[in-house]
Amino acid sequence: MARQLADVLAANIHQYISAAGMAPGTRLPERALAEQFRVSRSPVREALRRLATQSVVIAHPEGGYAVAEGGPAVPANGHEPDAAQGDDSEAVYFRIAEERLNGELPDRFTENEMMRRYGITRAQLGAILRRMTQEGWVERLPGHGWMFLPVLTSAETYKQGYRYRLLIEAAGILEPTFELDREALLRCRAEQEALANGGVHTATAAALFDANSRLHETIAACSGNAFILEGLRRLDRLRRLMEYRKAVDRDQAERRCREHLTLIDMLLAGQQEAAADFMRLHLRNAVREKSDS
Incomplete structure (x- = not known):
């Protein structure tokens, strides 16, 4: 492990x-x-x-x-390839996500079943399962087999998730225990700036989701309220597959990254009330755009 x-x-x-x-x-x-x-x-x-x-x-x-100087570039999907894992494994990963959302896969499965279904090696499947486990949508069962964990599967629950975020994320910025983590926010800022300056046009849906949820969870952590942070983390695990299914509008994704930069700069400048208002606007824009996709 x-x-x-x-x-x-x-x-x-x-x-x-x-x-x-x-x-x-x-x-x-x-x-x-x-x-x-x-x-x-x-x-x-x-x-x-x-x-x-x-x-x-x-x-x-x-x-x-x-x-290092001139180190090898990271793959666009944001994951290192195993010796036996390449583009085919990435395609299988997204196919599993899509078929799970479509109700085509049972709640429980074995590695042999998945290897036969997708025509992949045990090494390839192992890398995919490690990724899915880390992302929180499968877990190994005691003894034998695997189990899919609950995720959002309908448009209505997806919208409910955003309404929940509207309730907690802006409120978290205004918590009396809010304490800015400048180093963490600056790391997120560098990541968002790289995306806004062209990276968003080559990144996969998974890479975009990871970068954006990392920022929102970092801000939630600054609230000092463990319930706000844990609530957002659980929701992010639930909505991951729905986000993959959404068509990625690169122009909209770039605009959201630039909104993230504005939000971060407000927080770094100590403008908490303005940042809370901007967070609400940002989330409303996001749910409207994604509901149309």
């Missing part, structure tokens, strides 16, 4: 470096990465070791790691 976590984390760190447009030599503090991905420092350390063997990062003279 520790090895699987390090594999997934290495892919996520690689994607994070690419999306943020980090220059060669940029330090990669273990503590900051652990906070970014909400894990302990031990798997971060192991993930960085693996990235070093791939020449994505290099050892820094003062300790730790830094972005």
Whole structure:
């Protein structure tokens, strides 16, 4: 399990470096990465070791790691390929998501069943299942087999999810316990700026969802209210597959990224009331646009 976590984390760190447009030599503090991905420092350390063997990062003279010069580009889907995993695995991943939403897959399944259904190897399926587990829509059953976890499956529940976000996200910014995490927001800002400056036109639906939900969850974490953060995290897990199904309008996606930059800048400037108002406007715009797609 520790090895699987390090594999997934290495892919996520690689994607994070690419999306943020980090220059060669940029330090990669273990503590900051652990906070970014909400894990302990031990798997971060192991993930960085693996990235070093791939020449994505290099050892820094003062300790730790830094972005390597001319490291290999991260794939557009935001995940490192296994030796046996390529474009076919990405296509299978989205096919599983679509068929699950369509009610074509049972709640429980075995690896052999999935390998036969999709014509993939055990190594390819293993990488896909690790990704789905990390994203929170499948889990391994004790002993044998796997189970899909509940997700939003209808247009009405999708809209309800956005109405719930309207209730909690703006309120979180106005919580008396709100405390700005400048470093985390600046990391999100770099990621959103990279998307707004062209990255949005090549990123997959999964990569866009990850970047945008990471920002909204970072802001929720600043609220200091554990219920607001946990509520948003659970909703993000539930709505992931519905977001994949939505047609990606690249112009709208770029506009939302630029709205994210405006929102971040308001928070960094200490304009909490204005940021709360802007959050409501941003979410209303998003649900209107996506309801039409």
